[in-house]
Amino acid sequence: MNSITDVLEKIGQQSNLKYSTEVDCELQLTEMRVPAVIRKVLIANDKSELAQLSDNKKDIICYVSAPAKEHEMPKDDNKPAEDEPKQGEQESA
Amino acid sequence: MNEQQGSIVCVGVGMTLGSHLSPLSRSYIEQADVVFSLVSDGLVEQWIGQMNPDVRSLQPYYHEGTSRLVSYNAMVAAMIAEVKAGKKVVGAFYGHPGVFACVPHKVIEQARALGYYGKMEPGISAEDCLFSDLAIDPGQFGCSHFEASQFMFYKRIIDPSAYLILWQVGIAGDLSLSKFSTGESYRQVLIDILSLHYPKDHQVILYEAPTLPIHSHRIESLPLSSLLHAEIHGYTTLVIPPCQELTRNMEVLQRLDAIDKDHKNIKLV
Numbered sequence: 001m002n003s004i005t006d007v008l009e010k011i012g013q014q015s016n017l018k019y020s021t022e023v024d025c026e027l028q029l030t031e032m033r034v035p036a037v038i039r040k041v042l043i044a045n046d047k048s049e050l051a052q053l054s055d056n057k058k059d060i061i062c063y064v065s066a067p068a069k070e071h072e073m074p075k076d077d078n079k080p081a082e083d084e085p086k087q088g089e090q091e092s093a
Numbered sequence: 094m095n096e097q098q099g100s101i102v103c104v105g106v107g108m109t110l111g112s113h114l115s116p117l118s119r120s121y122i123e124q125a126d127v128v129f130s131l132v133s134d135g136l137v138e139q140w141i142g143q144m145n146p147d148v149r150s151l152q153p154y155y156h157e158g159t160s161r162l163v164s165y166n167a168m169v170a171a172m173i174a175e176v177k178a179g180k181k182v183v184g185a186f187y188g189h190p191g192v193f194a195c196v197p198h199k200v201i202e203q204a205r206a207l208g209y210y211g212k213m214e215p216g217i218s219a220e221d222c223l224f225s226d227l228a229i230d231p232g233q234f235g236c237s238h239f240e241a242s243q244f245m246f247y248k249r250i251i252d253p254s255a256y257l258i259l260w261q262v263g264i265a266g267d268l269s270l271s272k273f274s275t276g277e278s279y280r281q282v283l284i285d286i287l288s289l290h291y292p293k294d295h296q297v298i299l300y301e302a303p304t305l306p307i308h309s310h311r312i313e314s315l316p317l318s319s320l321l322h323a324e325i326h327g328y329t330t331l332v333i334p335p336c337q338e339l340t341r342n343m344e345v346l347q348r349l350d351a352i353d354k355d356h357k358n359i360k361l362v
Contacts, residue, residue, distance in 0.1 A: 009140060010111065
């Protein structure tokens with residue numbers, strides 16, 4: 001098992017690893033035949049080292065929602081429409 | 094309407110790599126002719142990439158300075174083009190594909206309108222993780238969810254006796270929909286809106302679900318006023334616990350009581 005994502009998938013499915021101490025975790029990762037270099041990074045929980053090891057340098061954007069439909073979005077240089085609330089006029093419920 | 098060859102199924106891969114993907118969703122990914130992925134971590138993207146020989150990331154459609162609505166439409170168009178080519182298309186989205194995600198809804202709607210098969214397969218959402226990690230039962234006091242910018246752009250009815258959860262708070266107030274983050278001046282407007290309903294020292298929570306199984310969640314409690322300088326990412330969610338007790342609706346309770354009494358009298362008769 002060499003791929004980092006393979007290792008992470010396995011870890012994600014192992015409930016016993018959730019209870020483990022650092023020593024137990026190291027032992028279990030060894031039993032899973034995880035290479036020492038990956039073991040070290042996983043146990044240290046080093047995000048940047050993990051990204052380097054996996055050749056994962058992308059900045060991920062994860063917005064998939066919009067506050068309104070296209071035709072409902074404010075237009076004209078992104079300024080609110082005249083009937084929309086101006087700053088400081090938000091009503092309390 | 095007879096369904097044409099070509100289909101779209103949008104699946105949720107959950108929040109945490111390895112832990113949340115259902116066997117059925119995995120099967121959809123593995124059996125697809127082409128998979129489009131939109132996830133919240135580069136390693137999760139790599140992981141999905143190993144499940145099918147033709148996995149295409151939707152990340153290149155994002156461009157800072159371009160409205161996300163343009164990006165979303167382009168994503169939908171790319172997927173529909175493959176459906177029209179007669180392929181079995183799968184959209185693999187992080188969390189639940191139908192929760193605070195317009196692209197999966199849109200692509201399924203368009204495919205169905207064109208006579209193709211379209212389906213959504215649920216996944217474990219950030220909302221699900223939030224309820225577990227924060228030990229919140231949305232049924233206890235009630236719970237409202239809003240996209241943070243929508244919450245700011247429109248006049249909403251806020252109930253301070255229920256939980257209020259704001260999503261995409263990292264880009265709260267972005268009218269252009271083209272920013273990848275908004276700054277303190279935008280956030281101050283949000284704080285001002287919230288301050289009409291909650292005390293400024295009211296404890297709010299910044300929450301982030303773990304994307305990798307070696308990470309833990311982020312739960313940071315802070316006063317509402319401290320939100321201004323808080324560390325907020327694209328995947329951070331703002332949770333505002335109730336600040337008021339539930340108030341009994343005496344008029345309704347009296348009406349219900351009267352109905353109960355009537356029913357008892359009918360039985361006696």
